[in-house]
Amino acid sequence: MKKAILLSLFLLFVSSSYGQQKTWSLGECIETGIRNNLTLRNSRIDVQKKQTTLSLSRSYLLPKLEANFQAIDYLMKPANVTTGTLLGNDFPDDPTWQKIQSMQYGVTAGIQLSVPLYNQTLLAGIKVAETLRNLSSLSHEKAVEDLTMQIGNVYYLAQASLEQQRLLDENIQRMESLCEITKAMYKGGVVLEVDLSRVQINLKSLAAQRDQYATLYEQQLNLLRFLLDLPAEEPFAVVPMPADVHLKQTAGVDPSLPELRLLTTQQELIQKQIKSVRAGYIPSLSLGGQLGAVGYQEEPGHFFHTDNETHNWFGNSYLALSIHIPIFDGREKRLKVRQYNYDYQQAQTRFEQQRKQLDKEYDDTSLQLAHNLEVFRTQQDNYRQAEEVYQVTEEKYREGVASMTELLQDEMRLRNAQSACVQAHCQCNVAQLQLLKLSGNLKELTD
Numbered sequence: 001m002k003k004a005i006l007l008s009l010f011l012l013f014v015s016s017s018y019g020q021q022k023t024w025s026l027g028e029c030i031e032t033g034i035r036n037n038l039t040l041r042n043s044r045i046d047v048q049k050k051q052t053t054l055s056l057s058r059s060y061l062l063p064k065l066e067a068n069f070q071a072i073d074y075l076m077k078p079a080n081v082t083t084g085t086l087l088g089n090d091f092p093d094d095p096t097w098q099k100i101q102s103m104q105y106g107v108t109a110g111i112q113l114s115v116p117l118y119n120q121t122l123l124a125g126i127k128v129a130e131t132l133r134n135l136s137s138l139s140h141e142k143a144v145e146d147l148t149m150q151i152g153n154v155y156y157l158a159q160a161s162l163e164q165q166r167l168l169d170e171n172i173q174r175m176e177s178l179c180e181i182t183k184a185m186y187k188g189g190v191v192l193e194v195d196l197s198r199v200q201i202n203l204k205s206l207a208a209q210r211d212q213y214a215t216l217y218e219q220q221l222n223l224l225r226f227l228l229d230l231p232a233e234e235p236f237a238v239v240p241m242p243a244d245v246h247l248k249q250t251a252g253v254d255p256s257l258p259e260l261r262l263l264t265t266q267q268e269l270i271q272k273q274i275k276s277v278r279a280g281y282i283p284s285l286s287l288g289g290q291l292g293a294v295g296y297q298e299e300p301g302h303f304f305h306t307d308n309e310t311h312n313w314f315g316n317s318y319l320a321l322s323i324h325i326p327i328f329d330g331r332e333k334r335l336k337v338r339q340y341n342y343d344y345q346q347a348q349t350r351f352e353q354q355r356k357q358l359d360k361e362y363d364d365t366s367l368q369l370a371h372n373l374e375v376f377r378t379q380q381d382n383y384r385q386a387e388e389v390y391q392v393t394e395e396k397y398r399e400g401v402a403s404m405t406e407l408l409q410d411e412m413r414l415r416n417a418q419s420a421c422v423q424a425h426c427q428c429n430v431a432q433l434q435l436l437k438l439s440g441n442l443k444e445l446t447d
Contacts, residue, residue, distance in 0.1 A: 040143055074103075166240070259354060277333050386417040
């Protein structure tokens with residue numbers, strides 16, 4: 001019997017623990033999102049691809065060693081035709097045409113080596129690949145920043161929805177108490193039935209609003225689970241909204257923002273692409289060689305004989321120094337350089353436009369934050385005053401001095417002040433999040 005009781009208590013404890021929602025801070029959400037988000041996972045793979053491309057470009061500077069083997073069956077024996085004078089002085093002055101016919105079967109085998117000694121095109125290609133790798137890293141950094149902004153915005157909205165639920169729960173509790181008082185007064189003949197109906201209607205309206213915010217809160221939690229790549233059944237909750245706004249210091253637009261560095265790196269990429277094209281004008285030098293042999297036979301089986309009379313193998317080895325000198329390409333390189341120059345001018349314009357746009361956003365967001373903060377302070381005062389007015393009106397209603405209409409109007413003013421205060425608080429958080437992003441201080445959210 002004791003074992004059964006202990007087992008039941010254990011199962012009850014486990015089930016209650018599983019049902020509890022884990023409260024996640026904003027910093028924990030951001031860290032988990034950066035670690036798990038599927039979009040960032042693809043971005044990291046892209047960085048690895050660009051690193052592999054860079055390694056591939058560098059591999060072109062390494063020596064290349066390859067073996068080759070070729071067996072040939074000349075269906076018609078090849079022949080070379082020459083004059084007798086080329087065969088020696090023993091031929092007459094008016095030589096006849098002489099024909100030299102080769103054997104039908106031939107085999108070539110050997111090992112070839114090639115080494116680029118000087119090639120500016122390959123070196124410029126490596127620098128272009130390095131810049132592309134840096135661009136990919138910056139794109140990943142920008143994706144992390146964008147994800148942080150998404151998580152922060154949704155998190156603050158979820159906090160606001162949760163706070164609205166809490167306030168509505170208080171309002172529902174207050175309205176239920178008022179409903180009980182009104183019922184007692186109605187039974188005593190103090191108030192009319194219409195007053196009781198007004199309270200009941202207001203109570204149902206509050207319950208409907210509460211359900212609406214509860215649904216919105218669950219949707220926001222589902223969006224956070226998606227951004228963090230968490231399973232749908234994962235217990236999840238956000239930290240309740242604090243009572244006051246906590247501001248963080250910012251000092252203007254950070255010149256090292258990922259979007260600015262991306263545009264700067266794009267300009268560097270265009271410059272290196274121009275150098276890569278111009279490197280095509282420079283001669284290249286390479287070293288090559290082969291160690292091999294070539295053999296000819298009348299019959300295929302003779303290749304496997306060791307008899308010297310039929311063993312017709314000849315050396316085929318060489319060492320070569322090659323110089324490639326470009327002379328004329330139909331103005332192809334010149335026109336490519338002209339196109340890249342236009343791209344560079346456009347990249348410069350985009351950088352200047354982006355920098356001015358960020359400065360404008362910072363100024364606008366700073367003004368918006370100051371305005372939201374002023375609205376929040378005002379709504380806080382309105383909230384406290386509306387709560388005091390409601391308490392006074394409620395007391396007068398119990399004493400029969402105030403009417404139900406006055407009481408419900410003061411209750412509506414109280415709810416409006418509560419909702420406006422929560423919205424202003426959320427807007428302050430969102431504006432501050434934007435300022436942290438523009439000033440390059442988003443890492444403070446995870447501290």
